[in-house]
Amino acid sequence: MTEPIGYPIPATAASTDGLFDSALALTSRLDLKSALQEFVESARRLTGAKYAALGILGSRGETVAFHHTGMSMSEVDRLPHPPRGNGVFAQIPVDAPLIINDLMSHPAFEGWPDYHPRMQNFLGVPVRIHEQVYGRLYLAEKPGGFDDDDAANMTMLANAAAIAVQNSRLYAESEDRAAWIAVSQAITTALLEGTDEEEALELIAKKMRVVSKSCTALIVLPSVGDAWVCEIADGYEADSMIGLEFPPDGRAQTVIREGSGVVVDSMTRTRTMRIPALRGYGPALYAPMMVQGVGAGVIILLRSRTQPEFDLADLAMAESVSKQAALALELASARHAQDVAAQIDERAAIGRDLHDLAIQQLFATGMQITAIREDLESKDAPAEIVTLLNQAIESVDESVKEIRHIVHKLREPDANVVIVERLRREASLARTSLGFAPSLVITLFGEALPSEIDNDTVSTIDNMIGGDIADDIVAVTREGLSNAARHAKASSVSVTVSVDAAEVRIIVVDDGSGPSPSRSRRSGLSNLAARARRHGGGFELARGDQRGAVMTWWAPLG
Known part of the structure; x- marks a missing residue:
């Protein structure tokens, strides 16, 4: 074979010392990328080949990563794509090397892609880890061709590369485990500091996305009725993921029911995709949020198509942290109940x-x-003094009556305030969180009530509604305004409370970003639905005609 001008004449076989030194240097590297690059450079140097490359295989045998040496950057840039493992490459046995010294006459040769360097000879060596082919080493263009010594030496170097890969994996796992532990500690600290439910879940989604090297993290929680909705999202296209409903027969709800996480090699290759928004992603991981053996939700981590697949170590760490996410829900609920109980106790203590x-x-x-x-x-004191004393006695009596009234209100907060006044108070309080005044319209038998309502009308409304359902009406109005303030990013909100002989109906409309369940808290939605069911009524959330959300809540009267 005629040697190209400027191409140095290398040794035709690797010396034992050189092979040993290369293997030792290779196994001492802990960074995977640098170890694999060292592998191909050592293979090229030891054999005297002009080109060396390593193709890393995915779970389906496709080439997912490619390391090479010997070609200039300009040559690499002109290639349409790296080798895909077809043709001659696919002929490399899983347990033995392959030597082809007349490459273009081989039956599996498929021709050269545009701008690909011409090669006369070829040596392919499998790189195996635990009896599975991790990748394939490609060597080409050795003056005089490859021989059995080259094949034997490269097989030994491939074994050293396999050890280096395992060492780097163990090192990476230890680094990842330390990062996951740091995330776990950060979440625990946030929970102990009293972070509320939604802030805690947002923190968990962000931390898990970063530590898992994912591009998007989703938290799916129970919503209205039997629906499960993505209520928390972080990362790429997070806003578009909020509000996605996950079907009962889908992977997410299966993970919740079974309480066991799963990894998916690629969402793109999934045959049945019930949520089109997830189709553009690559690897995925589903980790259930378990509370006393019951699924409270699921955390989904998504990577891009070019990122590596999740492994079982990733799943184990994600499942551990997802348990803390479930704990966040439990703590938030318990903390809310504790706060309510503390307020009741405090009111009672003040009253006593x-x-x-x-x-x-x-x-x-x-x-x-x-x-x-x-x-x-009895001593005929001046009348002025007696009058002053009578006034003092009356003031004391009035003070006693006022304190008794305050004690009564502390025992039953807002019980003596009419429903109209309580609704107006909620609308007024919402001004601060919304940044503007919401519209409040109260109708009785289809007619809107004026701003000044006579006592008879007020009494009529109170008598029709009753004290029990009045508390729920106020709570529902408060929750609707709170959802619009926290998540809708609306510029206007209207509340209509309609009362007639048959039912009371509350409609909250905003012009914000979408329906309330897309960002409202799980507990808030569940409470709204529960309040409706308690009175034999109903609750709906829908998108507005143009944009925004429409929340409708109703309950029968009489």
């Missing part, structure tokens, strides 16, 4: 103190003033 201390002291003071007045009256 007012009754036992303030009222008794005022009563005693009134008795003393009364005794003084009676004593002065």
Whole structure:
């Protein structure tokens, strides 16, 4: 064979010392990328080949990564794509090397892609890890051709490369485990500091996306009825993922029911894709959020098509952290119940103190003033003094009545406030969170009530609704305004409360980004539906005619 000008004449076979030194240098590397590049460069140097490359295989035998040496950057840039493992490459046995010293006459030769360098000879060696082919080493253009010594030496170097890959994997796993532990500690700290439910879940989604090297993280939680909806998303196209409903027979709900996570090699290759928005992703990981053996949700981590697949170590760590996500839901719920209980206890304590201390002291003071007045009256005291004492006694009596009224309100908050006033108060309070005043319309038998409502109409509305359902009406209105303020990014919100002989109906309409379940909290949606069911009513969330959301809640009266 005629040697090209400027092409150095290398040794025709690798010396034992050179092979040993190369293998030792290779197995000492912990970074996978640099180890694989060292492998192809050592193979080229030891054999004297002009070109060397390593194709890493995916789970389906396709080439997912390619490391090479020998070609200039300009030559690489002109190639349409790296080798795909077809033709001659596919002829390499899984357990032995392949030597072809007349490449173009081989039956499996398929021709050269445009701009590909011409090659006369070829050596292919499988790189195996635990009896599975991890990749294939390609060597080409050795002066004089390849021989059995080259094949034997490269097989030994491939074994060293397999050890280097395993070492780098163990090192990467230890680094990943440390990163996952740091995430776990950060989540625990946030929970102990009292972070609320939604903020905790957003933190979990972000931390898990970063540590798992994913491009998108989703948290799917129960929504209205039997629906499961993506309520938290972080990363690429996160906004478009919010509100996606996951079908009962899909992978997400299966993971929730079975309580066991799964990894998917590629969403692109999934035969049945029930959620088209996920089709553009590559590898995926599903980790269930379990609370006392019951699925409370699922965390989905998504990678791009070019990223490597998740492995079982990733799944184990993700499942561990997902349990903390479930704990976040439980803690938030327990903390809310504890806060409510603390408020009730505090109100009761204040009421007792007012009754036992303030009222008794005022009563005693009134008795003393009364005794003084009676004593002065018996001694013909000036009328002006007696009048002043009578006024003081009346003031004490009024103070006692007012404190008793306050104690009564502490025991039953808002129980004595009419429903119209309570609704107006909620609309007024929502101004701060919304940044503008929402519209509130109350209708009775189809007619909108004026801003000034007479007492008879107020009493009629209260009597029609009743105290029990009135509390739920106020809570539903508050939740609807809160959803619009927290998630809708709306510029206008209207609340209509319609009362007639048959039912009470609440409609909250905003012009924001979408329906409320897309970003509202799981507990909020569940509470709205539960309040409706308790009275035999219903609850719906829908998209507006043009944009925004329409929340409708109703309950029968009478």
